[in-house]
Structure formats: C-alpha cells, structure tokens
Amino acid sequence: MNRAESANKRSTGRRSYRTRTIWRILLNYRAITSLIGSNRMKVLIYKRTHTGDPCECGIFGVGDCMGKIRSAWNYEAVIGVGGLRPWRRSKEIAGRLTWVGINRQKGDEKHKAKRGPVFTFKHFCLMNREGPLVAECAPRLWDHLKSRRSFVLDLSKSPPSTADIQYEVKALLDKYRRNSASISYSGECHCQVEDVCCNNSQHLSATLPRMPCG
DSSP states (O other): OOHHHHHHHHHHHHHHHHHHHHHHHHHHHHHHHHHHHHHSOEEEEEEESOSSSSOTTOOBTTTOTTHHHHHHSOOSEEEEEEOSSOOGGGGGGTTBEEEEEEEEEEOOGGGOBTTBOOEEEEEEEEOGGGSOBHHHHOHHHHHHHTTOSEEEEETTOOOGGGHHHHHHHHHHHHHHTTSOOOGGGSSOOOOBOOOTTTSOOOOBOOOOOOOOOO
16 A cells, blocks of 8 residues: 555545544434423423323314413423323223323414414324323322322422422433424324314224334
8 A cells, every 4th residue: 555545544534533523422412402401391291081182193282172271381391191080981091191292383273273272292102091100100290190180390490399200200201202293293184083172072083003102
C-alpha cells in the first residue's frame, strides 16, 4: 500500500468514527429529551365504565366520553383505567389498565363530539380487557383512584404525598412511549361509533390489526 492509499484509508476511518459518534450523540439526546418530556407532562387519569371510546383508531372523544373534562382540562397524556363497576357488556375491563395515549393533538373537526373536540395521540396503546391489573402494575395509583373518578397528575411537581404515584405513572409512560401513533393521528378513522356516552348505545368498530403494546 502506497502513502496516498494509506492516508486515504486513515481519513476514511476518521470520518466513519465521527459519523458514528454523531449518531450516538443524537440517539442519546433523543432519549434524554423524551425522558425529560415525560417527567414534565400533565396526565389525565380516569376510570372507565365501558369500551368504545377511544376507538381502535385512537380517537379520544369519538363517543363524547368525559365531556368537558376531555375538552377543557389541560393535559398532554391520558391513562384510562377500568372502574370496579363498568357496564355489563364491558365488565372485563374492571380494574385493568385499558389504554394509554401520549402527546395529544386535536383530531379532525369532522369527528367533533357534542361536548367538545376529539383528540389523537403520537403514542397510543388500546388494551381494554387485555390490559394488566392496575393493582399489580401500579398499586399506589390504584389506591389513589379508589376515591376519585378522574384527576390530572402534574409530573413537573413532586409533592411528597404523590411521589410514589408519580413514579408509577412515569414508568407507565416510559413503557408505552415505544408504541406508534393513533391510526387517526395521520390518517382516516375506520371505526363506526355511535354516541356511547349520551345514548348508552353499543360500540361497533371495524376489525383492525392491533399493534402489540409495551
């Protein structure tokens, strides 16, 4: 190998090393900013009585559930938990982590419900009856929910009274942040949903492939 070829090989090696270093820095930056973002979020946590809202395409409010709370409260993420006494046709969700949505954005106006706008999410996971029991995956949160229907947890504040709950909620957000966006986040909704909250009617949805969660 002559001197020019040797110099060219060393130069190529240095460029390759710099490229790999830059990519490592970018990946670490994305991981750090993602973690910081989850630590500053306001999270709406509520108990559900039925399935159907959000629909399988990931529209929260498509059945007008949570009304003014959904449309007027300030939050960036949602955790839906099955209540202990859901409607009979949704009894399988009792006590379970049923869905998680992270980084909400306002949905298409054509899906707007009676009591306010609908929302989609950058990261979305719908589990319904397949979700884990909250008493097992987040016991402090489950105890806190026993006396509340809904509340917003501000992860940017850390009062001692909610430190354990915040730890569990952050862990859930970090886990489900790996999920892809709602189908409706950048596309059309394929579900057919009646107003499940106001009319107490049956939710009808298309059979869609469900992405694995977590």
